Amino acid sequence: MRLLARLAGYVPTVVLARRNVSRASARSALAVVAVVIGVVAVGGVGLGGEAFTQNQLEAYDGFGGVATVSQLDYPDDGAAEPNGELSEQEVGRLRQAAGSAAVIPVVRPANDTVRTPDGEALFTVRVVSMSDPSRFYELRSGSFPASSSRAVVVGSRVAENNDLAVGDRVTVSTDSFARSFRVAGVLKGQGFSDPLSADRSVFVPVGQFDDPTYDEALVQVDAQDGSLDETVERVETEFNGRDRSVFVDRVSDQRDQRAETFEQINLFLLGLGAVSLLVAAVTITNTMLMSIAEREGELGVLRAVGYGTWAVLRLVVVEAALLGVAGVAVGVPLTLGIGAAVNHALLGDPLAFTATGLRYVALGAALGLGIAVFGGLYPAWRAATREPVEALE
Amino acid sequence: MSLRHRLGGSVPVLVAAVRNVSRAKLRSALAAAAILIGVVSIAVVGAGGEAFKSGQLQRVESQGATNVYVFPGPDREREYFTREDLAEIQETVGTTGVVATTTRDGQWHRRSDRSEQVSLNYVESAAALRAITPVARGELPSTWRRQAVVSARFASDHGLATGDRLRISTGDESVQTYRVVAVLSEPTGGVGSAEVYLPARALDDRQYDRARVLTGSADEAELTAALLREEFNERRDRLLVFELTSLLRLFTQVVNGINTFLVGIGAISLVVAGVAIANTMLMAVIRRREEIGVLRAVGYSRGAVVRILLAEAGLIGAAGATAGVVLALPAVMVANAAFLGDPLAFTPGAVGYLAAAFAFGVGISLLAGAYPAWRAANERPVDALRG
Amino acid sequence: MATADEPEPILRGQDVVREYRTGGQTVRALDGVDFAIRPAEFVAVVGPSGSGKSTLLNLLGLLDVPTSGRVELGGEDVSTFDQGRRTRTRKRDVGFIFQSYYLIPTLTALENVEVPRLLDRTPVETRERATELLERVGLGDRLDHAPDELSGGQKQRVATARALINDPNLLLADEPTGNLDRDTGDSILDLFDDLRTEQDVAVVTVTHDEYVADAADRVVRLIDGEVRG
Ligand SMILES: Nc1ncnc2c1ncn2[C@@H]1O[C@H](COP(=O)(O)OP(=O)(O)O)[C@@H](O)[C@H]1O
Numbered sequence A: 001m002r003l004l005a006r007l008a009g010y011v012p013t014v015v016l017a018r019r020n021v022s023r024a025s026a027r028s029a030l031a032v033v034a035v036v037i038g039v040v041a042v043g044g045v046g047l048g049g050e051a052f053t054q055n056q057l058e059a060y061d062g063f064g065g066v067a068t069v070s071q072l073d074y075p076d077d078g079a080a081e082p083n084g085e086l087s088e089q090e091v092g093r094l095r096q097a098a099g100s101a102a103v104i105p106v107v108r109p110a111n112d113t114v115r116t117p118d119g120e121a122l123f124t125v126r127v128v129s130m131s132d133p134s135r136f137y138e139l140r141s142g143s144f145p146a147s148s149s150r151a152v153v154v155g156s157r158v159a160e161n162n163d164l165a166v167g168d169r170v171t172v173s174t175d176s177f178a179r180s181f182r183v184a185g186v187l188k189g190q191g192f193s194d195p196l197s198a199d200r201s202v203f204v205p206v207g208q209f210d211d212p213t214y215d216e217a218l219v220q221v222d223a224q225d226g227s228l229d230e231t232v233e234r235v236e237t238e239f240n241g242r243d244r245s246v247f248v249d250r251v252s253d254q255r256d257q258r259a260e261t262f263e264q265i266n267l268f269l270l271g272l273g274a275v276s277l278l279v280a281a282v283t284i285t286n287t288m289l290m291s292i293a294e295r296e297g298e299l300g301v302l303r304a305v306g307y308g309t310w311a312v313l314r315l316v317v318v319e320a321a322l323l324g325v326a327g328v329a330v331g332v333p334l335t336l337g338i339g340a341a342v343n344h345a346l347l348g349d350p351l352a353f354t355a356t357g358l359r360y361v362a363l364g365a366a367l368g369l370g371i372a373v374f375g376g377l378y379p380a381w382r383a384a385t386r387e388p389v390e391a392l393e
Numbered sequence B: 001m002s003l004r005h006r007l008g009g010s011v012p013v014l015v016a017a018v019r020n021v022s023r024a025k026l027r028s029a030l031a032a033a034a035i036l037i038g039v040v041s042i043a044v045v046g047a048g049g050e051a052f053k054s055g056q057l058q059r060v061e062s063q064g065a066t067n068v069y070v071f072p073g074p075d076r077e078r079e080y081f082t083r084e085d086l087a088e089i090q091e092t093v094g095t096t097g098v099v100a101t102t103t104r105d106g107q108w109h110r111r112s113d114r115s116e117q118v119s120l121n122y123v124e125s126a127a128a129l130r131a132i133t134p135v136a137r138g139e140l141p142s143t144w145r146r147q148a149v150v151s152a153r154f155a156s157d158h159g160l161a162t163g164d165r166l167r168i169s170t171g172d173e174s175v176q177t178y179r180v181v182a183v184l185s186e187p188t189g190g191v192g193s194a195e196v197y198l199p200a201r202a203l204d205d206r207q208y209d210r211a212r213v214l215t216g217s218a219d220e221a222e223l224t225a226a227l228l229r230e231e232f233n234e235r236r237d238r239l240l241v242f243e244l245t246s247l248l249r250l251f252t253q254v255v256n257g258i259n260t261f262l263v264g265i266g267a268i269s270l271v272v273a274g275v276a277i278a279n280t281m282l283m284a285v286i287r288r289r290e291e292i293g294v295l296r297a298v299g300y301s302r303g304a305v306v307r308i309l310l311a312e313a314g315l316i317g318a319a320g321a322t323a324g325v326v327l328a329l330p331a332v333m334v335a336n337a338a339f340l341g342d343p344l345a346f347t348p349g350a351v352g353y354l355a356a357a358f359a360f361g362v363g364i365s366l367l368a369g370a371y372p373a374w375r376a377a378n379e380r381p382v383d384a385l386r387g
Numbered sequence C: 001m002a003t004a005d006e007p008e009p010i011l012r013g014q015d016v017v018r019e020y021r022t023g024g025q026t027v028r029a030l031d032g033v034d035f036a037i038r039p040a041e042f043v044a045v046v047g048p049s050g051s052g053k054s055t056l057l058n059l060l061g062l063l064d065v066p067t068s069g070r071v072e073l074g075g076e077d078v079s080t081f082d083q084g085r086r087t088r089t090r091k092r093d094v095g096f097i098f099q100s101y102y103l104i105p106t107l108t109a110l111e112n113v114e115v116p117r118l119l120d121r122t123p124v125e126t127r128e129r130a131t132e133l134l135e136r137v138g139l140g141d142r143l144d145h146a147p148d149e150l151s152g153g154q155k156q157r158v159a160t161a162r163a164l165i166n167d168p169n170l171l172l173a174d175e176p177t178g179n180l181d182r183d184t185g186d187s188i189l190d191l192f193d194d195l196r197t198e199q200d201v202a203v204v205t206v207t208h209d210e211y212v213a214d215a216a217d218r219v220v221r222l223i224d225g226e227v228r229g
């Protein structure tokens, strides 16, 4: 206590300011509440957005060291879009070029429809076929069927939207067949960032296609066996020498692009949330104006007994800053609490804070403090430049 | 006795509120400014989002939401429509126009040694083509035989103009030469668009792989689709019927959800503004403690005191909200111009958001004023007047 | 008790006690006081500072209720009145002149007088009545002056006019001549006399001024919350 008092003697402005703040407790409390809301809005939006981003990006988790390879339609056209097909022979070349890396060709049959046994067509559902989807996906229920069996695995949305469960039957028709299949498994939810849109897909065993044409191929490099970059390099050399004939896209690049998009959206939301801090600044200004109006006489006395303009200015600004500090002190733990709740809900781990997320919290705190000081400037200037004689009238 | 005085006498609470608000001008102005910011952020986000939504919906509608697309169903013995099938469809939909088309992949023989794949769309007549796509340049022939119409994209990609010749073959057939007589205008996206449009009589088999029914509105399209399903698909799926209405509905739902979320984040600032109002009113009642005590002493009921103070809070809110809506208007007009092409094209949804922002601004002010008013009204006059 | 020349009291108090509880301590501001105020009566309440004068006045004006004992209005115990009824009764029957006037700084003299009736939505009648009252207290030429443009005595008269706008039966004044010179004080006393003779208004005034006490029909001396002498 003694030590505290002695320390306090070194920061008289802060001590005076603190007394003044607690003098009008209701008013100060409301100003602090305003800052708290602003800090929580910025930090909470930041953390929430980050958790959402992480949740979405989890879809890429199984795709480490994977690149997609697809045929270019117009080999001589610069603005070509990948929508051609890979022939059996091209897949062979790809395997050769990829060396030890696994090459998994993907079939996306044309004119695909999936129907329930009573003939109802399932909307927005795509048929996909690849060997060994278990390489990339986990099941929520059921099991992966053998390549030759008459059974499919369905994505989580497909199952949810159409009330499908393991054991149900669906009819899949494509260019080459129309057959009834048993649902052998339901995949875990992947989110809309999944490279194969697994949530909305029905995985048919490759064995069902007599003469498959491949729309793309996935190249997967095991981290121990080599680097994806080198493999991609070899594929590029093989296929894109003089004419560009395939499009190679690292899933990690897709992931980065996605992450960037999410970050931009997040920043936009953050800006919207930050408007509330602007309003909090107005509240601080208002509070401080009331405070100095009330203490006109007192401040006049200070000026009269020799406080300079600067000293009074500092006194009032520090008072405003204290409101900001209080707001941040309450707001940051609150934000972290909200963030933990969101993390728990989206990521299953309350403490899954990312560096970026925490940076948003810090940003909210800094802004909260900043706007408090900023909001105090005008009232401080007004109080400091008032003639003492007038104030004491 | 001035008229103003008489009028004022009939709304005494309002008069008192105006007077008291203007007593602490700066304080009231700042509180109103806080409301203003909140109202602007809600109004701009909400009404801007509405403009975006309407713009997108209009685009989708212009790309075929008023059409019903009909394909041969899986339970038909043939995978195409014959003229008899089309007549049956026409009979079901009554006077509404039906346009049957066939899409094929063809080879365009640019030079003798080289050909490129091209998407073809065979249409029954020039009138039918005009009904499904707008024509930008050129004249469509009344009897369509050896002429081709190309999409704007195709024409610009390959430097084609009217008068140019296209040598095209399909499947195993021999190469035919067509003269380009017209170019379609952008956008020609949407269902069933192609690069080159040819007359259906150029098809040797006259088999159509799809038909579209042209209705006047998205709602009519939905009804027509239902009618077709009922007529053709009762026991077996003889037709596949698609309309974009359900897709539109899904889109609207998604955009509405996003918009509500954004407006919600914008509304946080209005909550903070409410705090500002509460603060201002708290100050007001503390300052005017004795005055309010006198009112109570001379016979003002608690209700009357509450009303006077709420009117004050409401007035500040209304001033801020009005200014906010006025300030938001230009921003919304910019959004209207960007998404709808007309700054004054306020959609009902946008007007709704503007009104809601205003109402929310005033409402939150009243709510925020409630506690200070209640506190002032419940103070015992004796205490207030004890100096 | 009531005789021909002593009409029924407007207000009567029996064994009135008023205690204040502040921070664990209990202060007995009134300690078993009896009183009766009859129409047209002029009562002066005197006593040292802190003796309970203002507390008594608040009870008379139904601003407060006793801790124990009875205050009766027309035979009814006012502590059974709810807030609303007390407020309405106060409005109809009681006029207050506060020690520090409490005029509203943003209103003119005329508007200050009108305040008690402002919510009645009778602007024309109210204005006529307020003008008449201000003329009566000698401020006919100061109608549009703000309080800070008036002298202490003038403010006092505005406060008096405000107290009269609802035609009270009982006028309560807390040291109405406290800060005034003798002439102004006299004019206030003359006004009280007029009100009593013309409208049977009872006047109860707290005063330190022996001169005012001499003019009263009856003097109540309070010491430490009890009536003496
Ligand atoms: N609201 C209150 N709370 C606590 N004590 C009070 C209150 N009002 C009056 N008192 C106390 O009651 C006593 C009488 O006060 P008051 O009636 O104001 O005296 P007077 O008007 O004669 O000076 C004093 O001791 C005073 O401190």
Ligand SMILES: [Mg+2]
Pocket (backbone or CB within 6 Å): C053, C054
């Ligand atoms: Mg007193």
